[in-house]
Amino acid sequence: MPALATGPGPDTGLYELLSALPSQLQMYVKSAEDRSFLHAMFSARSLHSLVKIHEKLQHFEERCPSPVLDSAGALAQGVSDELQTKPLSADITELLKLLSKPHVKSLLSVHDTVAQKSYDPELPPLPDDIDDDEDSVKIIRLVKNKEPLGATIKKDEKHGAITIARIMKGGAADRSGLIHVGDELKEVNGIPVEGKKPEDIIQLLSQSEGAITFKVVPGPETEVPANENKTYMKALFDYEPEEDKAIPCKEAGMAFKKGDVLRVMSQEDSTWWQAKIEGGANPRAGLIPSKHFQERRFALQQPTANTQPQKISRKPSVLRRSFRLSKRGKKTNKSMYECKKSERYDTADVPTYEEVAPYCRAHGAKHRLVALLGPTGVGLNELKRKLLISDPQHFSVTIPHTSRSKRNQENDGVEYHFISKQLFETDILNNKFIEYGEYKGNYYGTSLDSIRSVIAKNKVCLLDVQPHSLKQLRTAEFKPYVVFVKPPSIERLRETRKNTQTISGKGDKDSSRPLTDEDYQEMINAAQLTENQYGHLFDLVIVNDDLASAFGELRQALKKVETETHWVPVSWTHS
Numbered sequence: 049m050p051a052l053a054t055g056p057g058p059d060t061g062l063y064e065l066l067s068a069l070p071s072q073l074q075m076y077v078k079s080a081e082d083r084s085f086l087h088a089m090f091s092a093r094s095l096h097s098l099v100k101i102h103e104k105l106q107h108f109e110e111r112c113p114s115p116v117l118d119s120a121g122a123l124a125q126g127v128s129d130e131l132q133t134k135p136l137s138a139d140i141t142e143l144l145k146l147l148s149k150p151h152v153k154s155l156l157s158v159h160d161t162v163a164q165k166s167y168d169p170e171l172p173p174l175p176d177d178i179d180d181d182e183d184s185v186k187i188i189r190l191v192k193n194k195e196p197l198g199a200t201i202k203k204d205e206k207h208g209a210i211t212i213a214r215i216m217k218g219g220a221a222d223r224s225g226l227i228h229v230g231d232e233l234k235e236v237n238g239i240p241v242e243g244k245k246p247e248d249i250i251q252l253l254s255q256s257e258g259a260i261t262f263k264v265v266p267g268p269e270t271e272v273p274a275n276e277n278k279t280y281m282k283a284l285f286d287y288e289p290e291e292d293k294a295i296p297c298k299e300a301g302m303a304f305k306k307g308d309v310l311r312v313m314s315q316e317d318s319t320w321w322q323a324k325i326e327g328g329a330n331p332r333a334g335l336i337p338s339k340h341f342q343e344r345r346f347a348l349q350q351p352t353a354n355t356q357p358q359k360i361s362r363k364p365s366v367l368r369r370s371f372r373l374s375k376r377g378k379k380t381n382k383s384m385y386e387c388k389k390s391e392r393y394d395t396a397d398v399p400t401y402e403e404v405a406p407y408c409r410a411h412g413a414k415h416r417l418v419a420l421l422g423p424t425g426v427g428l429n430e431l432k433r434k435l436l437i438s439d440p441q442h443f444s445v446t447i448p449h450t451s452r453s454k455r456n457q458e459n460d461g462v463e464y465h466f467i468s469k470q471l472f473e474t475d476i477l478n479n480k481f482i483e484y485g486e487y488k489g490n491y492y493g494t495s496l497d498s499i500r501s502v503i504a505k506n507k508v509c510l511l512d513v514q515p516h517s518l519k520q521l522r523t524a525e526f527k528p529y530v531v532f533v534k535p536p537s538i539e540r541l542r543e544t545r546k547n548t549q550t551i552s553g554k555g556d557k558d559s560s561r562p563l564t565d566e567d568y569q570e571m572i573n574a575a576q577l578t579e580n581q582y583g584h585l586f587d588l589v590i591v592n593d594d595l596a597s598a599f600g601e602l603r604q605a606l607k608k609v610e611t612e613t614h615w616v617p618v619s620w621t622h623s
């Protein structure tokens with residue numbers, strides 16, 4: 049019979065008793081201190097864990113078959129001897145014959161051996177040299193296989209005590225539930241750790257195989273925050289613990305790459321979080337720098353690099369591709385105007401982590417904006433044109449605004465929205481343009497409303513933009529899917545672009561010429577700079593080597609954006 053029945057559910061039996069006891073005992077306990085002690089004791093996680101263990105053992109004991117007797121062989125022999133003295137009937141003769149058969153004898157002998165043996169787990173003997181303050185010491189025995197223990201230790205510089213600094217979520221120590229942060233380590237396998245360096249203890253642990261016995265003094269109990277385990281962060285930088293001088297334990301660190309989605313399993317420590325790579329095979333958490341800590345490190349490391357963006361090496365005037373579709377058919381790289389939008393870089397944007405959540409566009413919901421990025425001449429226009437041709441009902445581009453006067457063959461709202469210079473300037477002040485610029489005394493620009501108007505028609509808006517404009521577009525309204533198109537190697541550029549002409553403009557005169565190695569190198573350098581500075585914002589990187597393959601890849605990815613789940617900033621999923 050179990051000492052205490054816990055009932056079928058977690059809230060019945062002993063659990064109920066545990067929760068009821070503090071209030072039931074209240075009237076008998078006078079001091080508030082004693083009451084709070086009792087309350088803490090009955091609600092302690094360790095006590096509840098013990099109840100669970102008790103329940104499991106009880107269950108096991110109930111199912112365990114026990115032998116009726118453990119001397120069946122001797123009994124059979126006794127019966128045979130007894131029967132020999134009786135008159136031999138047919139039944140007695142048959143029974144005697146049966147009992148004398150060697151395999152029946154062997155069977156009974158095996159039965160007795162099994163019945164006599166104890167199959168209870170053999171608990172290791174407690175060490176004899178337990179301290180005087182015995183009740184505050186805990187002996188823990190863990191069986192360690194090849195995996196690490198999953199705990200880090202630290203040395204109290206003042207008192208020299210070795211304590212458990214953290215328990216890695218999902219690791220061996222965590223799963224055992226026996227070791228906790230703050231526990232003071234006294235011995236490992238009977239070897240006192242006092243005065244030892246943490247490195248020596250780590251070595252002691254790594255050399256131990258099989259069962260390890262720890263003697264610990266339990267630390268104060270800590271509460272586990274309820275929302276642990278549910279935070280996902282997209283990594284915006286590469287991390288390698290081996291190269292991190294600040295990490296308290298390199299072995300416990302977890303490497304990740306820019307773009308990985310990390311499931312943050314513990315933020316208890318404000319400097320070192322515990323996380324695992326979402327979808328990764330390793331169930332154990334590893335240490336990663338916290339957002340706050342990494343931001344501070346980045347800010348200290350690169351004060352200038354992060355406050356001022358490096359200008360992409362383009363020719364002084366930049367052709368704004370967004371307006372180029374109105375010049376369809378022209379083979380041009382001619383500059384229209386310089387981009388005037390602020391290139392200020394927000395220091396709060398130090399790329400560390402971005403909290404993300406899974407998002408899947410509901411059927412019939414508005415389409416996400418597709419933002420295309422890439423160095424001049426890489427082929428954005430070509431890819432955009434191919435998408436438009438492939439499905440004109442589905443894809444569309446924005447219609448730019450201009451302050452220049454309308455030409456005869458042009459229609460307002462088709463090639464451009466023609467507005468006055470004064471209205472253009474008012475709209476600039478009202479932040480209506482995502483990008484704008486001036487060319488030959490006239491303004492040209494892409495308005496936020498022109499994006500909205502495409503999306504409102506339930507079409508996918510294809511917009512090629514300067515990377516610094518992404519910040520303004522990264523909202524729950526547009527949910528941009530950012531595609532970066534980069535050039536292949538210079539060798540492949542030479543091969544694939546040998547028939548490509550570029551138009552170089554000197555003053556007002558344009559002349560067409562083939563691309564040179566200098567152009568290719570400039571394209572590669574510009575791509576590299578953009579990737580370095582804005583790579584953390586890209587959802588997809590396509591190398592435009594073979595045009596058909598690049599287009600196929602883009603088309604495929606855009607199909608998935610519409611139907612599959614993607615990670616997006618968590619704020620986009622709140623609306």
Ligand SMILES: Nc1ncnc2c1ncn2[C@@H]1O[C@H](COP(=O)(O)OP(=O)(O)OP(=O)(O)O)[C@@H](O)[C@H]1O
Pocket residue numbers: 367369372379380381422423424425426427428429430431544545548549592593594595596598
């Ligand atoms: N993969 C490719 N193979 C061969 N030629 C290509 C490829 N991609 C683009 N081109 C050619 O390169 C030239 C530049 O392409 P495109 O105008 O699309 O570039 P872009 O990125 O829009 O450049 P810009 O910044 O000048 O607008 C075009 O003549 C185009 O046909």
